[in-house]
Amino acid sequence: GAVVSQHPSWVICKSGTSVKIECRSLDFQATTMFWYRQFPKQSLMLMATSNEGSKATYEQGVEKDKFLINHASLTLSTLTVTSAHPEDSSFYICSASLIAGGPYEQYFGPGTRLTVT
Amino acid sequence: QQPVQSPQAVILREGEDAVINCSSSKALYSVHWYRQKHGEAPVFLMILLKGGEQKGHEKISASFNEKKQQSSLYLTASQLSYSGTYFCGTRSQAGTALIFGKGTTLSVSS
Numbered sequence: 001g002a003v004v005s006q007h008p009s010w011v012i013c014k015s016g017t018s019v020k021i022e023c024r025s026l027d028f029q030a031t032t033m034f035w036y037r038q039f040p041k042q043s044l045m046l047m048a049t050s051n052e053g054s055k056a057t058y059e060q061g062v063e064k065d066k067f068l069i070n071h072a073s074l075t076l077s078t079l080t081v082t083s084a085h086p087e088d089s090s091f092y093i094c095s096a097s098l099i100a101g102g103p104y105e106q107y108f109g110p111g112t113r114l115t116v117t
Numbered sequence: 118q119q120p121v122q123s124p125q126a127v128i129l130r131e132g133e134d135a136v137i138n139c140s141s142s143k144a145l146y147s148v149h150w151y152r153q154k155h156g157e158a159p160v161f162l163m164i165l166l167k168g169g170e171q172k173g174h175e176k177i178s179a180s181f182n183e184k185k186q187q188s189s190l191y192l193t194a195s196q197l198s199y200s201g202t203y204f205c206g207t208r209s210q211a212g213t214a215l216i217f218g219k220g221t222t223l224s225v226s227s
Contacts, residue, residue: 034214043119043204044159044217093158097212106149106206106215111158 002028004096006109013084013116020080021112023094029074030096034106035067038091050077084116118143120207122218129195129225137190137221139205148181148188149206149215152199159204162190192223200225 003026013019023033032051036044048069050056056069066088068080077096081088091113095106120141127135139148147166151159163172165181165188172179176193192199202222206215 032212036217043219044206046214046216049214095215105161105164107161108151108158113156 002096002098002105002107004094004107004109006092006094006112008112009110010113011115013114015085015116016083018080018082019084019114020078021092021094021114023077023079023096023109025075025096025107028096028098030077030098031074032097033071033077034095034097035069035077035079036093036095038093038111044093047079081114084114086116089114089116119216120205120218122203122205122221124221125219126222127224129199129223131197131225131227132194133225135192135195135223137192137203137205137223138187139189139207139218140185140187141207143186143207143209145181145183145186146208146210148179149208150179150188150190151204151206151217152201153204153220154201162203195223195225197225197227199223 005024007022035047038044046059047062048056048058050069050071052071052074058064071077091111093111095108120139123138149164150162153159170181178191181188202220204217204220206217
């Protein structure tokens, strides 16, 4: 099956610092990767959609200058939280879609728990 | 637009059945069901495509009523391992991101 990995699994950082989260599709090429954020006991909220080699499309209310997304290859997308603040503490989950195939299944990574102190 | 899930929570004893519903005001291309355990990423259960589908695996099945833009997830003879939060994710077009409902928390006790 398609496997998506994320690194790191968790990170604790100080307020004002930047954090980079990597999302990799391990055994398939992903045309599109999606970044979600989930606060405790809430649903997954789409932050942005990224296609390899082009700029990410951000959802309304998501600051593109704060959440930098780079999709450098068909197997790697990164999310950088710049100047992190405690309110950015959340569970960040990426997912990836296969290039070919009918139902365009989204495969989710294991998530990264960010805590900003 | 976020799909609407109901009920918000379900409490069951082992062996009992449950139905979780997901509805949308928009025409849907596909409906995806996931289960999430606390602190973990969502785990894919099944996908249903437009055209009206029903499918199942072991004791979990789902249906998609395209006319009503509604999907239902059926959990039969529930097991302790079924506990978690169930999310439906919907797409209005192929290849776009899934938009998730608020989730239904299922608690199964012995």
